Amino acid sequence: MPELHPPIEPHQHGLLDVGEGNQVYWEVCGNPAGKPALVVHGGPGSGCTATPRRLFDPAEYRVVLFDQRGCGRSTPHAADPATDLRHNTTDHLIADMERLRVHLGIDRWLLYGGSWGSTLLLAYAERHPERVSEIVIAAVTTTRRSEIDWLYRGVGRFFPEAWQRFVAGAGGTGPDGDLLAAYARLTNHQDPEVRARATEDWCAWEDAVLSGETSGTSRPYGDRPTAARTALVRICAHYFSRGAFLPEGELLREAGRLAGIPGVLIHGRQDMGGPLTTAWELHQAWPGSELIVVEDAGHLGGAETRGHLLTALERFAAPGTAG
Numbered sequence: 001m002p003e004l005h006p007p008i009e010p011h012q013h014g015l016l017d018v019g020e021g022n023q024v025y026w027e028v029c030g031n032p033a034g035k036p037a038l039v040v041h042g043g044p045g046s047g048c049t050a051t052p053r054r055l056f057d058p059a060e061y062r063v064v065l066f067d068q069r070g071c072g073r074s075t076p077h078a079a080d081p082a083t084d085l086r087h088n089t090t091d092h093l094i095a096d097m098e099r100l101r102v103h104l105g106i107d108r109w110l111l112y113g114g115s116w117g118s119t120l121l122l123a124y125a126e127r128h129p130e131r132v133s134e135i136v137i138a139a140v141t142t143t144r145r146s147e148i149d150w151l152y153r154g155v156g157r158f159f160p161e162a163w164q165r166f167v168a169g170a171g172g173t174g175p176d177g178d179l180l181a182a183y184a185r186l187t188n189h190q191d192p193e194v195r196a197r198a199t200e201d202w203c204a205w206e207d208a209v210l211s212g213e214t215s216g217t218s219r220p221y222g223d224r225p226t227a228a229r230t231a232l233v234r235i236c237a238h239y240f241s242r243g244a245f246l247p248e249g250e251l252l253r254e255a256g257r258l259a260g261i262p263g264v265l266i267h268g269r270q271d272m273g274g275p276l277t278t279a280w281e282l283h284q285a286w287p288g289s290e291l292i293v294v295e296d297a298g299h300l301g302g303a304e305t306r307g308h309l310l311t312a313l314e315r316f317a318a319p320g321t322a323g
Contacts, residue, residue: 002310004054010065015075016103018096020087025073026066026100030058035133035317036106038097039065040113040121042139045235047072047228052112055309060317064109066100068093068120071231078231081188081195085238089245094124101131110316112309114138115274115299119244119251122282126250126257134316135263138309139271139299140279142251143244151273152180152240155209158272162208169201180241187234199233209273213298220300255285263289264312266305268297 010027018024030053039052048065056063069088070078077083097120101109110133111121118137125132141147156163170182186198203221210220224232239245263286267279276293283291297305 002307002314004051004306004310005057006054007050008053008058015073016096016100018069018092018099020092021076022069022087022096023075024066024069024096024100026064026104028104029053029063029065030056030061032062034058034060034062036062036064036104036109037313038101038109038111038121039063040097040111040117040124041065041068041072042113042115042117043071043232043235044068044093044116044120044239045071045078045232046116047074047231055112055306055313057314057317061313064100064104064106066096069096070235071228077227078234079227081190081192085235088235088238090120090123090239091245093120094127097124098128098131107131108133110134110136110313112136112313114301115141116143116239119143119246122251122255122258123246125261126254129257129261132258132261135258135261136266136309136312136316137264138266138301138305139274140265140267140282141274142249142278142282143240143246144252144278145243145248147274147278148180148240148243150275151209152205155272159208159211162205166201166205166208169198169205178241180237183233184237184241187230187237195230195234199230202233202237203229206273210299212270212272213300252281252285255282256287258289259287261288262316264292264308265289266292266294266301266308266312268294268299268301268305270296270298273299 008029010029013027015023041048047067067074113121119141206221207219265279283289292308294304
């Protein structure tokens with residue numbers, strides 16, 4: 001099984017003014033003359049980390065990472081209740097990615113991401129296909145309302161105790177019957193204790209869905225530092241209560257725009273949070289895409305998923321595939 005590349009540090013980084021008072025953090029690692037690749041992190045609101053840098057051969061790739069609006073090292077930070085999220089939408093993030101591409105003087109780049117990151121990079125690629133050389137995705141999502149409904153209601157049939165606590169944390173389903181809208185209100189509440197409780201309840205639910213993969217040894221959501229956890233939940237509730245600011249089913253409907261862009265989709269058959277159906281449907285709608293199903297992997301992946309990612313990125317680094 002291929003191993004991760006050694007740790008590397010950025011040789012460039014900065015804050016990019018993207019308007020409405022937002023500064024987006026970015027960094028570049030690897031070979032300054034290498035093949036451009038953009039890492040699109042998940043969440044929404046998780047922020048970028050050092051681990052994805054190690055998926056790319058630093059001698060072959062010029063790897064760009066960035067923190068989406070409101071999280072990581074971008075400012076203002078969504079952990080601050082005074083930070084206005086009105087200008088934090090999918091369209092804004094797509095525009096930020098384009099500003100960053102122009103700022104760095106890149107013509108075309110490979111896109112890599114997973115979970116929410118796959119939704120955002122697909123939205124970007126369908127908007128700007130001429131700017132994308134290849135796509136590699138682990139844990140495919142398109143954030144349709146049906147996918148959101150599965151993650152925050154449907155999968156509760158497998159975790160009834162945790163789901164009951166999640167519903168109770170919102171005070172039931174809220175006056176309008178919308179569980180996620182209720183959490184969006186709570187994470188913007190003027191009382192810090194109310195915000196903190198809603199954040200904890202949301203993280204407990206997310207960790208329950210992933211518990212079959214973590215075996216209780218870690219809490220991928222709950223173990224994050226307080227500010228990072230607060231921003232993540234606030235941004236997630238903001239996006240998911242509004243259908244990710246995307247017309248329902250748009251990314252699958254418009255997948256034909258990706259024709260000619262080589263793509264590798266890697267998805268775990270045991271993914272409880274994002275069932276394989278979405279990856280299969282995208283593969284069917286995207287001419288020329290490749291779907292790899294990892295039989296014993298879930299949403300977080302594992303050694304086999306990582307091996308497929310490394311193999312795909314090594315293949316796309318080869319001469320003749322560069323953008």
